[in-house]
Amino acid sequence: MDWHLLIAAGVKIVVFVFLLTLPLVAMAVWAERRVSAAIQDRVGPNRVGPMGLLQPVADGIKFLLKEDFTPAHVRKTFFWLAPTLVMVPALLTSAVLPFGTKLFGEPMVIADLDVGPLFIFAVASLTVYGIVLAGWSSNSKYPFLGGIRSSSQMISYEISLGLSVVPLIMLYGDLNLGHIVREQAHNGWTLLPLWGEGLSVRGLILAIPMFISFVVFTTAMFAETNRLPFDLPECETELVAGYHTEYSSMKFALFFLGEYAAMIVGSGLCVTLFLGGWSLPFGWLTPADTAVDVPFWQGLIHIGVFFAKVIAFILFFIVIRWTLPRFRYDQLMKLGWIYFFEIAVLNIILTAVLMWLLAPGSAA
Amino acid sequence: MTQDYIAVLVQIVLAGGFAVATLIASALLGKRALRNPMKDSAYECGMLPVGEGQARFSVKFYLVAMLFVLFDVEVVFLIPWATVYRAQIESGAGIFLFAMLGFVGILFLAYLYALKKGALSWQR
Amino acid sequence: MTFLFYFFSALVLFGGLGVVFAKNPVSAAFSMVISFLGMAALFIQLDAFLIGVLQVLVYAGAIMVLFLFIIMLLDVEEVEKRKLSLPTVIRAGGVGAALVVLISTVLMRGGTAGQALPKLVASPEKSDVLRIGELLFGTYWLPIQIIAVLLLTATVGVVVLSKRELK
Secondary structure, three states: OOHHHHHHHHHHHHHHHHHHHHHHHHHHHHHHHHHHHHHOOOOOOOOOOHHHOOHHHHHHHHHHHOOOOOOOOOOHHHHHHHHHHHHHHHHHHHHHOOOOOEEOOEEOOOOOOOOHHHHHHHHHHOHHHHHHHHHHHOOOHHHHHHHHHHHHHHHHHHHHHHHHHHHHHHHHOOOOHHHHHHHHHHHOEOOEOOOHHHOOHHHHHHHHHHHHHHHHHHHHHHHHOOOOOOOHHHOHHHHOOHHHOOOOHHHHHHHHHHHHHHHHHHHHHHHHHHOOOOOOHHHOOOOOOOOOOOOHHHHHHHHHHHHHHHHHHHHHHHHHHOOOOOOOHHHHHHHHHHHHHHHHHHHHHHHHHHHHHHOOOOOO | OHHHHHHHHHHHHHHHHHHHHHHHHHHHHOOOOOOOHHHHOOOOOOOOOOOOOOOOOOHHHHHHHHHHHHHHHHHHHHHHHHHHHHHHHHOOOOHHHHHHHHHHHHHHHHHHHHHHOOOOOOOO | OHHHHHHHHHHHHHHHHHHHHOOOHHHHHHHHHHHHHHHHHHHHHOOOHHHHHHHHHHHHHHHHHHHHHHHHHOOHHHHHHOOOOHHHHHHHHHHHHHHHHHHHHHHHHOOOOOOOOOOOOOOOOOOHHHHHHHHHHHHOHHHHHHHHHHHHHHHHHHHHHHHHHHO
8 A cells, every 4th residue: 555645645635625625615605695696686695704705604604503403204314324425426526627737746636537527427426315315314295306306307417418428538539537638738628629739620620519518518517416497306486495305404504515516526527528627728838748747836827727717617607597597397307308318419420420521541 | 547546435535524524513513402393393384294205206207217227328338439439430440430320329219219109208 | 455355345245235134125225335336346446447437327326226216116114014924035045045056156167266367457558448449339349239229128118118007
């Protein structure tokens, strides 16, 4: 057992997950409330700290100090297990995201796996258990219906999500997220192939299916993370609060945190796959290859760029949430199973045929 | 490669530890209040709970779960294919295109069948 | 590393025992998920990374969700109350014993009896994903079409069966 690796992994996890992602969750909650207030011509939280920035801290303390109530009618073991089962996979998915190049000679990714996107899908698919269990163990009508609806929605959109990344994997011929980002840094982002090898007829034509993929992927991610316009599992007017109706204090907070953490990791994945991850446009400040050591300030800039993109994406999430009305459940299922499934499959075939026609060796 | 999975293991332990620690902290620090039968009952917007907690749900949900398993397998087969497609097609191995077209085509038939039979329409 | 092997093997066995002995069907299903996760870890220790991740994605993440749905569709309390009858125990024990005999016979008789099996070599320049992709859609392009037909049959079966239930 190599202690150096273990300690390096531990430090990276603590810094990336607990010191960067979780505070980002808090900031996302604050931003959500401020932006929604601005959209609805209100003020929003502005009392605690400058511009209400300390509001999430106050909320956190309140969650800890509230009565930790377990109703008598629930199935206790599973009732306690469910929030952790939502939280742990949500935090675990961040393991494969490359959030920078190098710092102190250490690659800025927790686990550099060769099956990156598959790992995220696999771990994210385990979130369903937390939700089903929360609904079932609450032994109450609204949570039960919310849990069933939510899990059904998540598994339906998992298909579109999986199919929508296939064209992108075809383009890069790699499942390692680190390699995919490096390729984008040198040869143009997936959606913006304007430099390197990307700036060619082939690159520009292939950007079209990539854009379709991006639209399907982003929408499916909204549904996966149960965000409005797809927040049917907890639509207040029908199901009170969905699967976490019976939850209070920190157990509720873990659902809440898990949901936002999933949203941030989803944004991170989208940025990594489609928008060049940590890279600046036009190959600026891009190290030649993995062997080259990166100066400290450049390493910091790469991390900063990654988080700037993620934050921009989260703001996009928030604006969408407060702009679009909610779908009806049958519309949601129709969108997922009929439109997105067909679009994603046809997009794979389109990409395959385009790549075949545009391959260097072929006649065309 | 394997040491990267060790990192994943470390992260499972840390994330699980975080979740458990917050739950314990909240159980210890949280206020205690008296229980009463009303508070212990299932939440139904302030009315007395009616009937069982577990409603029967539509067989539709089960159908969706079943179809999900089937099409998830399709995605799983397509991903290794997508990884090798570019290298193979550039070295002139057209079989990779046609093998995929056949595979996806047959599964699309399955999809069309389910669609035709109304398995995917929510209102039946 | 050996420690991890024993840890995950124990996890698989613990999960398996849970499936058999848990009174509550939901607990049994969860034991099965734990068993699958342990198995995924064992696959990863054998350098079969793709299989390991797919074990989580397909078995733990898809098939067991379906199981849970079915368990919830049925009345859990009723299943909990059901008592085991002696003939059931005897029959189940018989099947289990037959399986043990079968597996041990195969392990004893086979060409590899008594030797340690060679470690799966993952070539450093090519990930296992690439090799599986090449084999599946290149060498074995025909079997993959047959798998597609199998999935088609399964879809038809699902739709027909649940449609009958709807009427």
